[in-house]
Amino acid sequence: METPLSRKLRNYVPLGPVERDMLAEALEPARMVEPRADIVEEGEDPRSVNVIQSGWACRYRQFEDGRRQIISLLLPGDCCDPHIFLLDRRDHAIGALTPVSIARIGATAMAELMSRNAALDLAFHREALAASAIQREWTVSLGRRSGVERLAHLFCELHVRLSAVGLADGTSCPMPLTQPDLADALGQTTVHINRTLQDVRAARLLTLKSRRLTLLDPDGLRRLAKFDPSYLHLQASRVAPRGLEAPGP
Amino acid sequence: METPLSRKLRNYVPLGPVERDMLAEALEPARMVEPRADIVEEGEDPRSVNVIQSGWACRYRQFEDGRRQIISLLLPGDCCDPHIFLLDRRDHAIGALTPVSIARIGATAMAELMSRNAALDLAFHREALAASAIQREWTVSLGRRSGVERLAHLFCELHVRLSAVGLADGTSCPMPLTQPDLADALGQTTVHINRTLQDVRAARLLTLKSRRLTLLDPDGLRRLAKFDPSYLHLQASRVAPRGLEAPGP
DNA sequence: CGAGGCGTTGAGCAGAATCAACAGGAGTGG
DNA sequence: CCACTCCTGTTGATTCTGCTCAACGCCTCG
Missing domain, CATH: 2.60.120.10 (Jelly Rolls)
Structure with a gap:
């Protein structure tokens, strides 16, 4: 199953x-x-x-x-x-x-x-490695990325991670996080998150409504965020570092 | 050995x-x-x-x-x-x-x-757990602690970790980090680190000279940093959560 | 003696916090 | 069904933490 x-x-x-x-x-x-x-x-x-x-x-x-x-x-x-x-x-x-x-x-x-089962053993170990890589990347984001970069990076990360479990299509994914949630994840206030969101929307990089995120300009967003999916250690990002996901059926 | x-x-x-x-x-x-x-x-x-x-x-x-x-x-x-x-x-x-x-x-x-050797196996596993706990704590620091709090927390952490390998005495330890290093660890600029350092020195919480850190008021520093050593999972911090280390011989 | 890294200081600026207020929507209970 | 509440999203005004730019003394080291 x-x-x-x-x-x-x-x-x-x-x-x-x-x-x-x-x-x-x-x-x-x-x-x-x-x-x-x-x-x-x-x-x-x-x-x-x-x-x-x-x-x-x-x-x-x-x-x-x-x-x-x-x-x-x-x-x-x-x-x-x-x-x-x-x-x-x-x-x-x-x-x-x-x-x-x-x-x-x-x-x-x-x-x-x-x-x-050796394969499962290896898989769980890599899963743990990927989890710590994500944690390190958050450290980098909170320490050295600006407000917009942080937000953009988080959205890139979540889109790739959701893709890896089949919950995203090529350019969009669910986004149940409220602005207070985003603020607490990114170390900022809801007011500031709100304004940053307006900026990235105005830049036509993404839309975010009814709890769904759509990447209008995935490459632009990745560049802005300095997002390199390889740290997630996912097969997809190794095979196709550019066009992240194959379009859904 | x-x-x-x-x-x-x-x-x-x-x-x-x-x-x-x-x-x-x-x-x-x-x-x-x-x-x-x-x-x-x-x-x-x-x-x-x-x-x-x-x-x-x-x-x-x-x-x-x-x-x-x-x-x-x-x-x-x-x-x-x-x-x-x-x-x-x-x-x-x-x-x-x-x-x-x-x-x-x-x-x-x-x-x-x-x-x-089961004991070593367990020890290494706990070591890994402690390492990720430290990483999480850094996430918390960078996200939600202010400048002074961050600095104070880092010093508390390092003092306890050095104590755990016998490299600190009750209130002091080596501190080879330069201000640029501290800045890059705490996600700030050297200028700001410098000023924050002056603040904690002025508050008589610590001294830092010739690459050596001395905690003048360990409890005050811990309170300021909201530092709770239990996340480090060290025996010492469990046995004596208050007076962190026994005085050296 | 010069160079480069570190520590320190000052002035001005900007990103983000704070405080406050309000609109919209979802859920709740009368 | 409506009033009420709570949470979310949004906006404005103000403050402040921390950044930028710049300069200089100091020390170490080649």
Whole structure:
């Protein structure tokens, strides 16, 4: 059975029906989480893995004074390891941004998957590498990219990541993030995000309405963002670094 | 034999002389790297690991227009995996900030270490978890901490990390970073770093001279930075969250 | 002795925050 | 069904944090 997870892992390693079935069997039935609710609960086995089947979530950190920073965005096919609880205190939380459907791979099932199938083992390792590459890229964005560049870069990243799980077509994808969400992800205020959005819209680079993002000028947007998809380690971006995705059927 | 690496890993898992010796044997003889030179070379086996024996290095990303962002700082005992080369293009480089002594653990030695000794396996896994926790914390700093807070937080982090490898005493530690380095790590300009430094000095929180940092008011600094050492997952910070380090002998 | 990197200072500017207000839409309860 | 509330998106005015440009002293090192 094809799930967002297997779909994504196939970008790192070719997976046959055998591997896909092993994955599907390991996944426990999904549960739903409401927007704004936290996903990972204290006391979970830290070696198990939560996989997003649908919906968007985020790792975030909230200060007492109200400031919030979104540390990373979790899309369908992404894993949120509850490693957070490996030791004493959790340093961040994972929350749903939209209604989210979560499936779990238990600790033992996960261990068996990795030990019994080399391809899956490799795929999960590359997945983890890609996740840290994304985190590093966020560091670069927050540190050295300007407001417009940051916004443009995030949209480029999300479009490619969604493409990798079949949730985007050539130039558009869902964009459930509100402006407050974008602000907390990009380290700015909603007011400023709003104005930056108006700028990129005025530059005819993209449209964003009814929770859908359309790239009007993908190359222009990438140039502006200094976006180089190779850090995502996806097959698609290696095969065709220019025209990112083949047009949908 | 005790190395910065074994010293650090002991913070995650108790290691006996057996494990320490296994580690020491796996380490190939060290090589020196000059400041400003890059450490990891193209073509290295991505599964091997470079361990810093002495000196400071950093992951960084440089744009064509000159902007540089330091993505993370690597201290003695830290591992810099050349995973960077797992796929096509490298997304960042690793460079020496001071003279650096590097030892390598070959790919096969590393694999044997992990498979033959459960404690070491666990220790390396926790090390990796701690590294990503640090990366997340940098995301939070760059996104939502003000100039002073960022600077204060970085100093707190570095002091604790250096303590974990025995390179700091109760209130002071080496600080080879120049103001341009600090600027590139914290996403600001050297001019502004300079002024922020003057502020924290004026507030009698710390002194910084001849490449040495002294925390005059550690608690005040931590409060200012909203620094909670638990994310570093170090034993010391769990045992004594208040008075971070026991005074040296 | 010259060169280059580092640290420091000043003046002026700009990107982003803050404060405030309001319109539109979705959901809720009377 | 309507009034109400809350959240999102938008705009304006003002403030401030941090950047740019520029200059200079200092130190190290060749």
